[in-house]
Amino acid sequence: MKITDARAIQTGEKDLMDAILRDLDWAMIEETLKTKYSLNLGADRMAFRQGDLVVHQNQVAYKLDFDVQVTLSVMVDRKGECFDVVTTAAEEKPHTTEDSSRAAAPDQVEDSVANDPEPGSASAPTPAEASPFITSNMDTSRMASEIADLIADINRP
């Protein structure tokens, strides 16, 4: 037995979600992701997907679903065993290894551009792209020197 217009309800729900979204404290969301999940994400790596009115832990709640863009890196040793999984959005943590004789691995995991260049772009990496990644176990002088080389390559005519 329909007693009201479904569109009125849907429009009201949408307006409510829009109002909640407008006043969202994005900084607090970023902080929560950082402290609770060790994800250091910028606002443009999060996109609102949908909202709903639900009951959660015995109370009315507004459930806001966000799509979060995170790159995961799986670390595999020379024996083919996975020894770590790192999210590249995580805060840097001190690197620990099980085998002290294992060669030190870079602390920083290479991230990738969120959206790749168009298909058909040059396949061969430029010297700047292919140069060894600057890592935290480099001394400051070497880091600065690598950066100078990177800039020189980028600015080469």
Added chain:
Amino acid sequence: MKKIISVINQRQGAGKTATAVNLAVCLGLMEKPTLLVDFDPQGDASACLGVGSEQTSGNGIYQALAGRRTLADLQRDTDFDFLKLVPAGIDLFAAEADASAMAGKETLLRDILAGAGNADYVVVDTPSSMGFLTVSALAAAHVVVVPVQCHRDALLHLGYLLKVVAKVRSGINMGLRIGAVVFTRCDTMEEAYAQVDADALKNMSSSVFVTTVARFDGLQGPAPVADIMAKVSEDYFDLAAHLVQE
């Protein structure tokens, strides 16, 4: 020819917004028709020029990205005769989600800024991340200005940033260059030499303009307005003059 300058660093606190705003203001004070595009959903650059989020809802750059408004519609005057602003708008957060289904999405901003016909300089402030918005700003730019804090950890992240710049340059923007590296909260180059390797910085200076910007406590509005005689104002004017002359 219009020069598009994107101010980029994926790290928070590097001084992007301060650099973007003060650079744009200095260019305006030099009577160079300039457009400041606030491409950071946080809207801090817009707020620095007195435009709050309540004024920009539905009137920000996202409307151009979504094809609903033109850049000309969105430009607004500022207190500076030669400087206009396209604010961010809170709806810019939606840019990633809406654009993800479109091919060539990274060049959207470039196409939009081609319509900034009245500006000789376009300065783009970007968010503290390396997502769609920042990559779009790289794809649109003629030059990149990189503010960076003068310490070791900042160099580590600068290296990653430069790799991304190289990738964008080889993929979708072959004319992209680093226009300047700006060590922020650093009073002199001697201080920068002390924090970072002097030889490496001098080596870097042969490829790019390396400069410092003096400490500036908080962004209480543009530095030249607060105190045009301050060292920080002089530093930003030097940066602007270099980008005009190169």
